[in-house]
Amino acid sequence: MVFVFIIVCTLGFDIKPGDVKFVVPPGWPKPVYKLNKNKLTDEGFKLGRKLFYDPILSLDGSTSCASCHTQWSGFTHVDHGVSHGINGLKGKRNSLTLFNLAWNKSFMWDGGINNLEVQPLGPMGNPVEMGTTLENVVKKLDTAKGYRARFYLAFGDSTVTGQHVLKAMAQFLVMLESFNSKYDKYTRNETGGEMSPQELSGLKLFRARCETCHKEPLFTNNGFENIGLTVDRQLWDYGRMAITNDPNDSLKFKVPSLRNIVNSYPYMHDGRFKTLMQVLDHYTDGIVQSRTLAKELRTPMILTPDDKKDIIAFLQTLTDKDFLFDMRFRDWRD
């Protein structure tokens, strides 16, 4: 089996016709990203994938997007509270998972980025992440081996432009979709969706306590909330207020999707919690009151230890192996 796998890899298994197709799962809301303005093609997707995995996007050629967004963890930086970029420099926020991005109304923990296409500009330009500029990236790609041909195939123009770099990346990123977890199969009454009594109990508790913010099917309401985390006394990160300058946004951070949560530890905007149990303990015993605290959390959440185990059992059903091991999203070095 391994031998066959190796042969398949060396033969260069690649995108087959029909592989690059955006799906809106039944019953899901309409995507936010306007796909008609950036038509998905095999070549656009492959170019975007190549850029995602290419450290040429960083100042010193050391760091690619994939450095902090690895597929099997849901495209986050597993086991890293905050990530490190070029020269081993550390940032102040936890890497977010990447999937179902077409439904995001904004990007980043503070929502400062308003369109999928311009998201790469953030990490690209951050001195502690990739430390470069779009201008430098375009210059490098214009002379780097193999890129001009790929830009021609994707956009009918071999000239590398900032816009085309960003649109190609968006074609790859928008294809990262997760909707085949055990929970999804359960909601669609499919084989593989048989939930245990504990998982069903967890789902019931989840719907009673967590649903307002972690709304199905995206498991986020795209909002920003203060969930009573103490402000880190070294990072002093006030979240969305830095973007809106509105004191009502103090300590508010993006509600992340809980899909693939088991693989994407540690948790919270600075990765302060290593386990899901620590997260649930925070909700029952760790909430710090403040003016902007989410109204749902003003009275303490009551969960017994068994309740917490049930919720965790349910959260495990959000792991989507089809997505985590999808060959289309691998680094094909092509």
Next chain:
Amino acid sequence: MRKSLVVFICLLLVSFAGLQTVAIAKDPAEKTGRITVIVTPVFNSHPLKLATQYYVNSNGDTLYVDLFRFYMTDFGLTDTHSGKSFQCKDSNHLIDAEEPASTTFTLDVPPGEYSDLSFIVGVDSIYNTNGANSGDLDPVKGMYWAWNSGYIMAKLEGHSHVCKTLHEAFEFHIGGYAPPYNAARGVTLDLPKPIDVKSGSNTTIRIKANAAAWFNGNIDLSIVNDIVIPGREASMMADNYAQMFSVGE
């Protein structure tokens, strides 16, 4: 009979050929005329020289300008007879005092008599939210914020001894599209005499962009010297530089 048929067919072919010639002549591009816009950065009555020339602003402060770039987008012209306004498609230009080629551009306009020229100094909200745009709106131009998506509508950078900042520098990166601090400003310039645009014509409009206007209302560089985020201060600066345009040599 056969001879007249041949003649008839020849005549038919000739008339078809004639029609073809007429069809080619009716190329839509020929229906418009061209307006060449030349923008000259100045500081009051002097041409703007970057880095090497000092100027004095309305507050009496001596300064040097190192960088002066701004967007002029969404051009329109008002027809004097119909009163209707024609909007030019994809007329988005980044003027850079350091790039002479950027200060001249053209607009293709249908025939008519036009009495004013309007544009936005800055970039309309739609471009600030729709992702990666092309040409002068490409984020590669360095006029786009990475962490708080949106265009920097205009930049003025320089230095002055009155600034107690690093290297005595002042830096104005004016942007923001979200109400109430949208920094885009509509500008309408009355043309001293109406322009008569005919099919295939080419008329030049010269516009001056006076960097001194940024300091209107006696902006004190010792206090106001670093605006690099959207907000009230940026919006105020935009009100100032919206006044910097005038028509003329």
